[in-house]
Amino acid sequence: MKISIDLRSDIPIYLQIVEQIRQQLTSGGLKPGDQLPTVRALASELRINFNTVSRAYRVLDQSGIISTQQGRGTYILETPPPEVVERLQLESLDALSRHYLRQTSRLGFSLEEAIKHLRQQAGKPDTGDQNFS
Amino acid sequence: MKISIDLRSDIPIYLQIVEQIRQQLTSGGLKPGDQLPTVRALASELRINFNTVSRAYRVLDQSGIISTQQGRGTYILETPPPEVVERLQLESLDALSRHYLRQTSRLGFSLEEAIKHLRQQAGKPDTGDQNFS
């Protein structure tokens, strides 16, 4: 579980945590049944208050992604509702795109510069709508 | 932190604050990492409204001199020399792009889908995360 937060971001810490856990779930870094770090452990690692982690977990809990139980811990749900999984993909893409735009913008790059760079990185300087995995 | 304002000056209070903090930074009175007084503390000391202090801090924040974080406080930022900044910019863009490509790819989106999404996101100015509430 590697979660990193950016205190300078204009996205609240607890939402950064939410987004990263969602992404790790969709990207396979986290699997159903996995135990998440305890609120205190993650908070200590990130040097923030554990209530902030708790808040992030509560959001994920209410989204039906995890299950938190007082005195036991926090776990990825075994059977996340299918529509939740589906929505997760789009939500993750949203979060990724926002993050990318925010950061490149902060670095002083324009949208077009960023996109151009993306294409170069992808090794396909021009169009084509194929996957690039 | 000794800041003094002159109510009779024709310079706005918030700009007086901005100037004095800038000066204390160059004169070494303030160092990177230092915490500035809270908006309320400084406002109380100067007997002005805390929103005026907040406004000064916002100016400094947008200049990249300080970092204000809701619920945490306001801090002087580390400011690396310009040539380092320039190099870091490119490296950061590289890292950001690679990360974005890797993640969107994992989610099963094509490069063009991702870029299309980026443009859409750029259209709406950072709406924040509205997936739950």
Place this chain on the structure above:
DNA sequence: TGTATCATTGTATCTTTGTATGATTGTACA
């Protein structure tokens, strides 16, 4: 086994921090 006790886990609530929005004030100028 049962249970006392303590450690570990998440929760509730209040305080402290900065933010958003709109009203008020003062000043310049037509």
Place this chain on the structure above:
DNA sequence: TGTACAATCATACAAAGATACAATGATACA
């Protein structure tokens, strides 16, 4: 005058932290 604008203030809000608490688990011991 009165209109326009910037600066400041008032109020309500949101994010993060501090503290005390409750639920669960682990361990020792009768």
